[in-house]
Amino acid sequence: MKRLLKVGVAGATGAVGLKMLSVMSERGFPVESVRAMASGRGDARTVPFGSLALPVEELTANALPGLDMVLFATGASVSRQFVPIAVAGGAVAIDNSRAFRMEDGVPLVVPEVNAEAVRRHAGIIANPNCSTIQMVLALKPLQDVVGIKRVVVSTYQSVSGTGKAAIEELREQSGSTLAGEPIISRVYPHPIAFNCIPHIDVIDEDGNTREEIKMVLETRKILELPELQIAATCVRVPVFHSHALSLCVELESELAPDDARRVLGEFPGIRILDDASDAVYPTQLSSSGTDETWIGRIRRDASVTNGLWMWVVADNLRKGAALNAVQIAELLLDERSG
Amino acid sequence: MKRLLKVGVAGATGAVGLKMLSVMSERGFPVESVRAMASGRGDARTVPFGSLALPVEELTANALPGLDMVLFATGASVSRQFVPIAVAGGAVAIDNSRAFRMEDGVPLVVPEVNAEAVRRHAGIIANPNCSTIQMVLALKPLQDVVGIKRVVVSTYQSVSGTGKAAIEELREQSGSTLAGEPIISRVYPHPIAFNCIPHIDVIDEDGNTREEIKMVLETRKILELPELQIAATCVRVPVFHSHALSLCVELESELAPDDARRVLGEFPGIRILDDASDAVYPTQLSSSGTDETWIGRIRRDASVTNGLWMWVVADNLRKGAALNAVQIAELLLDERSG
Numbered sequence: 130m131k132r133l134l135k136v137g138v139a140g141a142t143g144a145v146g147l148k149m150l151s152v153m154s155e156r157g158f159p160v161e162s163v164r165a166m167a168s169g170r171g172d173a174r175t176v177p178f179g180s181l182a183l184p185v186e187e188l189t190a191n192a193l194p195g196l197d198m199v200l201f202a203t204g205a206s207v208s209r210q211f212v213p214i215a216v217a218g219g220a221v222a223i224d225n226s227r228a229f230r231m232e233d234g235v236p237l238v239v240p241e242v243n244a245e246a247v248r249r250h251a252g253i254i255a256n257p258n259c260s261t262i263q264m265v266l267a268l269k270p271l272q273d274v275v276g277i278k279r280v281v282v283s284t285y286q287s288v289s290g291t292g293k294a295a296i297e298e299l300r301e302q303s304g305s306t307l308a309g310e311p312i313i314s315r316v317y318p319h320p321i322a323f324n325c326i327p328h329i330d331v332i333d334e335d336g337n338t339r340e341e342i343k344m345v346l347e348t349r350k351i352l353e354l355p356e357l358q359i360a361a362t363c364v365r366v367p368v369f370h371s372h373a374l375s376l377c378v379e380l381e382s383e384l385a386p387d388d389a390r391r392v393l394g395e396f397p398g399i400r401i402l403d404d405a406s407d408a409v410y411p412t413q414l415s416s417s418g419t420d421e422t423w424i425g426r427i428r429r430d431a432s433v434t435n436g437l438w439m440w441v442v443a444d445n446l447r448k449g450a451a452l453n454a455v456q457i458a459e460l461l462l463d464e465r466s467g
Numbered sequence: 468m469k470r471l472l473k474v475g476v477a478g479a480t481g482a483v484g485l486k487m488l489s490v491m492s493e494r495g496f497p498v499e500s501v502r503a504m505a506s507g508r509g510d511a512r513t514v515p516f517g518s519l520a521l522p523v524e525e526l527t528a529n530a531l532p533g534l535d536m537v538l539f540a541t542g543a544s545v546s547r548q549f550v551p552i553a554v555a556g557g558a559v560a561i562d563n564s565r566a567f568r569m570e571d572g573v574p575l576v577v578p579e580v581n582a583e584a585v586r587r588h589a590g591i592i593a594n595p596n597c598s599t600i601q602m603v604l605a606l607k608p609l610q611d612v613v614g615i616k617r618v619v620v621s622t623y624q625s626v627s628g629t630g631k632a633a634i635e636e637l638r639e640q641s642g643s644t645l646a647g648e649p650i651i652s653r654v655y656p657h658p659i660a661f662n663c664i665p666h667i668d669v670i671d672e673d674g675n676t677r678e679e680i681k682m683v684l685e686t687r688k689i690l691e692l693p694e695l696q697i698a699a700t701c702v703r704v705p706v707f708h709s710h711a712l713s714l715c716v717e718l719e720s721e722l723a724p725d726d727a728r729r730v731l732g733e734f735p736g737i738r739i740l741d742d743a744s745d746a747v748y749p750t751q752l753s754s755s756g757t758d759e760t761w762i763g764r765i766r767r768d769a770s771v772t773n774g775l776w777m778w779v780v781a782d783n784l785r786k787g788a789a790l791n792a793v794q795i796a797e798l799l800l801d802e803r804s805g
Contacts, residue, residue, distance in 0.1 A: 319746065334744075362778070412663065
C-alpha cells in the first residue's frame with residue numbers, strides 16, 4: 130500500500146500552482162498533508178485544495194524541511210534557490226521551471242514517454258516545457274514504429290502559459306478593443322488582443338527564442354535522440370487556454386495517415402479527433418480542461434519523402450504543466466510502493 | 468498620357484470590393500467613371516468611392532458591356548458566370564476568385580514578382596490567394612539570388628479573409644465570451660473567438676484544405692517553378708485583419724540571415740522589421756492598413772542545410788486582395804500607354 134506523503138506546492142498562487150493543487154485533489158493523490166507556499170509577492174491568503182482552503186505560507190528555506198515531496202511551480206530563479214534546499218531537507222523536488230531541465234542527472238519526464246527515467250533521479254525531476262510535452266507525446270509513437278528524422282513545428286500558444294497577468298491582459302485588451310478604447314500593454318511587448326506575437330521568452334544572438342530552443346533541446350533529451358533535427362517557431366496567439374502545434378514530421382520510413390492514426394490513437398494520453406471533411410479536429414477551446422493530447426488533421430506531407438503533418442492540441446496548464454508534474458509524482462509513489 | 472477608363476467593380480459591397488474602391492481612390496487611379504455592382508444579396512444601396520457615394524447596381528449580364536475594365540471581388544461561382552460576359556463585352560477582367568487562377572492562358576500576377584505575365588492575358592487576369600501573394604513576395608528575391616528547394620509554411624490568417632460576416636462573428640463571439648454569455652457560430656464550424664481553427668475552405672480526400680492546395684499550386688505558377696516542393700498548413704486565428712506566415716525555406720545554396728535581410732529589403736513591396744532582441748518584428752495589428760509585406764525574425768534554420776526561417780505579415784485585404792488587383796490594373800494602364 131502507498132504511504133501518505135507530506136507534500137508542498139511552491140508557487141501555489143500562480144496559474145500552474147493552483148492547477149497542481151486542483152489536479153492532485155481531483156486525482157485523489159494520497160497526501161497526509163499539503164502545504165501551499167509562495168514567494169514574497171503572493172497575492173492570495175488561501176488557495177483551494179478540494180474543499181479545503183489552504184493558508185499560503187511564505188516560501189523560505191525554513192519552510193521546506195520535513196516534506197516528502199515538493200512540486201515547484203516557480204520561475205527559474207526561485208527554483209534555483211529553493212529546489213536544492215528542499216532536496217537537502219529530504220524531499221524529492223518536481224520542478225516546472227527550466228532551471229534544471231538540461232542538467233545531467235536530472236530526469237526530464239513525460240510519464241507516457243519516458244517513465245523509466247524517473248528512477249535515475251538524485252532528488253530533482255524536471256517537468257518539461259509545455260509545448261515540448263505535447264510534441265513529444267505525438268512524436269514518441271512515430272519514433273517507436275518507424276523512426277523520425279526531422280521535425281518542423283510552428284506553435285499557436287495561449288496566454289495562460291505566461292500566467293495570470295497575461296490572461297487578465299488579453300481579457301482587458303479585448304474588451305477595450307471591442308469598446309473602441311485605447312489598449313495598454315503591460316505583460317507583452319505588443320498588444321495580444323486580436324494579434325499574434327512571434328516571440329516567447331528571450332531571444333538569443335542567433336535570433337531564436339528561448340522557447341524555441343527549449344523545444345529543440347528538451348525533445349532531444351526526452352526522446353534520447355541527441356541528433357534529432359528540429360526547427361521550431363513559437364507564436365503567442367490571443368487564446369486563453371491550450372496550445373496548438375502545426376507539426377510536420379519527416380519519418381525514417383513510410384507510415385500512411387491511417388496507420389499513423391492507429392499508432393497514435395493506441396498510445397496512452399493521446400486522443401485522435403480526425404474527420405476533417407466533417408470539420409472534426411481538436412481546437413484549443415474544445416481541448417481546454419481535458420487531460421489528453423488531441424491530434425487531428427493527420428495527412429501526408431507530399432513535399433518530402435515520408436512526410437506527415439498533424440495538428441496537436443493540449444491544455445498547457447494541465448498536460449503541459451500541472452497534470453504532467455502530478456503524473457510524475459504518481460510515478461514516484463509507484464516506485465516507493467513497488 | 469494615360470487615357471481615362473470606364474471601370475466596374477463587381478462584388479462592390481463585400482470586404483474586398485469596398486477595399487478595391489478605396490484603394491483606387493487613394494491611388495488616384497485614372498477613371499472616367501466607376502460603377503459598383505453586386506449580385507442579388509447586396510446589402511448596401513451606395514458604397515463610397517473617395518467622397519462620392521456610388522449607387523450599387525445589380526450585377527447582371529446587361530450591366531457589363533461598355534466597360535474597359537472590371538475588377539471582380541466575387542466568389543468563384545459568380546466570377547465563372549460573369550467574367551466571360553465582361554470580357555466578351557470588351558473589358559479586361561481582373562478576378563480575385565479562384566475560378567480562373569490555374570487556367571492556361573490566364574496570368575496569375577503579383578506585380579512585384581511577375582509583372583511581365585500580364586502581357587500574355589486574353590481578357591482575364593487572376594489575382595492570387597491572399598496568403599500566396601505575401602508568400603511569393605518573400606520567396607521571389609530568395610529564388611532570384613540562391614534558388615529555393617522546399618518551403619514549409621504554417622499560416623495565422625485573420626477573419627477578414629472570410630468576409631464581413633466573419634468579422635462580425637469574431638466581434639460578437641468575443642463580446643459574449645467576455646460577458647460570460649453563450650456564443651453562436653454561424654460562419655465558422657467552431658467558435659473563432661479566443662480559438663484557432665485549422666481549417667480554411669473545403670477539405671479533400673487527402674486531408675488537405677483547398678486553401679493549402681492554393682498555396683502550393685498558385686506559388687508554383689507565379690514563380691514558374693512547377694516542381695517546387697511546398698507543404699502548407701492554413702489556420703484561422705482570432706485576429707481581425709492581416710495574415711501572418713511562419714515560413715521555413717530550404718535554399719539551394721547558403722544565404723546568411725544578414726544577406727537575406729538585405730536581399731529581401733531591397734525588393735519592391737517588402738519592408739524588413741527585424742531587431743528581435745528589442746521585440747522589433749511585424750505583427751498583424753501593426754501591419755494592418757499598410758501596403759507592404761513585412762518580414763521579421765529572419766534566422767537560420769539549423770535543422771536542414773541552407774535553411775532560413777522568417778515571419779511574413781501583410782494586410783490580406785490590401786496586398787492580399789484589393790491592392791494587388793489595383794496594382795494589376797495599373798500595370799495594364801502602363802501597357803496601354805507604353
